Amino acid sequence: MKPQAERRAPIALITGASSGIGEAYARILASRGYRLVLVARRADRLDALAGELQTAHGIEAAPLPADLSKPGDTERVAACIGELPPLTLLINNAGFGNPGLFHEIDPRSHTDMVAVHCTATVRLARATLPKMVSRRGGAVINVSSIAGILGEAGGPMYGATKAFLVRFSKNLASELRGTGVGVQALCPGLTRTEFHDGPGYEDFDRQGYPNWLWMEASDVVIESLAEVERGKVVVVPGLRYRVLLALVNNPLGRLIADRYTDRRAGRE
Numbered sequence: 001m002k003p004q005a006e007r008r009a010p011i012a013l014i015t016g017a018s019s020g021i022g023e024a025y026a027r028i029l030a031s032r033g034y035r036l037v038l039v040a041r042r043a044d045r046l047d048a049l050a051g052e053l054q055t056a057h058g059i060e061a062a063p064l065p066a067d068l069s070k071p072g073d074t075e076r077v078a079a080c081i082g083e084l085p086p087l088t089l090l091i092n093n094a095g096f097g098n099p100g101l102f103h104e105i106d107p108r109s110h111t112d113m114v115a116v117h118c119t120a121t122v123r124l125a126r127a128t129l130p131k132m133v134s135r136r137g138g139a140v141i142n143v144s145s146i147a148g149i150l151g152e153a154g155g156p157m158y159g160a161t162k163a164f165l166v167r168f169s170k171n172l173a174s175e176l177r178g179t180g181v182g183v184q185a186l187c188p189g190l191t192r193t194e195f196h197d198g199p200g201y202e203d204f205d206r207q208g209y210p211n212w213l214w215m216e217a218s219d220v221v222i223e224s225l226a227e228v229e230r231g232k233v234v235v236v237p238g239l240r241y242r243v244l245l246a247l248v249n250n251p252l253g254r255l256i257a258d259r260y261t262d263r264r265a266g267r268e
Helices: 021-033 043-057 071-083 107-135 156-175 217-230 238-247 251-264
Strands: 011-015 035-040 061-065 089-092 139-143 182-186
Touching: 011 021, 011 071, 011 107, 011 217, 021 043, 021 089, 035 043, 043 061, 061 071, 071 107, 089 107, 089 217, 107 139, 107 156, 139 156, 139 217, 156 182, 182 217
Parallel strands: 011 035, 011 089, 035 061, 089 139, 139 182
Antiparallel strands: none
8 A cells, every 4th residue: 555645534554454353443444434454464365355345345455464473574564654644543453362381382372472462562553653643643452352451360471461462552541641642452352253263272162151241343343443532541342341340350259250260271
């Protein structure tokens, strides 16, 4: 996508755009007339999605294949941001899980998770913010997880990197107060995506969680975008999860939640 100053349509760059929450952001923003830069590893899916959105909505959608666990690819995306007009939205959504015991998982998976969840988020935010601040508008959405607030037994790296996104977003929002630029940490709970279809999730039991806990990716995104307009920093989509968070986020509730997690993990 070439920068053209005369075009006024808002522009969003979305990482992890080929499926799940990232794809939902792409579809909803395209329907609202956004120009899009779609970043993910799977070039074939990016190409198909970009073509579909351009045909359906008459917008520009540029696929940018990149693996954000690789520093060179992250720098290439940052360079692209530098060549574009000021983004209206930067959506740092790329992420993955690495289920299993910390000491048994390939150490490269741990360092890749830090690179994708933390390092790439910081680098792309740094590439984006100078133009946003200069224009006095725009927002950065960092897709965290409710695990970033509550933690996740059995997934120390996932919970820790998602907690980083919450704290980074809160501190950055405080620093940017008064500039016209917003920051959001989106913290969804269980969402119907391909997330649990990846390696290591072969034994994940979706039926083991009540149906009412699951949210649709489109509903998560609609709530996220509405809260960007309101300027809310930490967003937990779904009333069910906000109530659950209030019940669990205290010593007694935390103990009950941990016992439940232990039983599901077979530790009792």
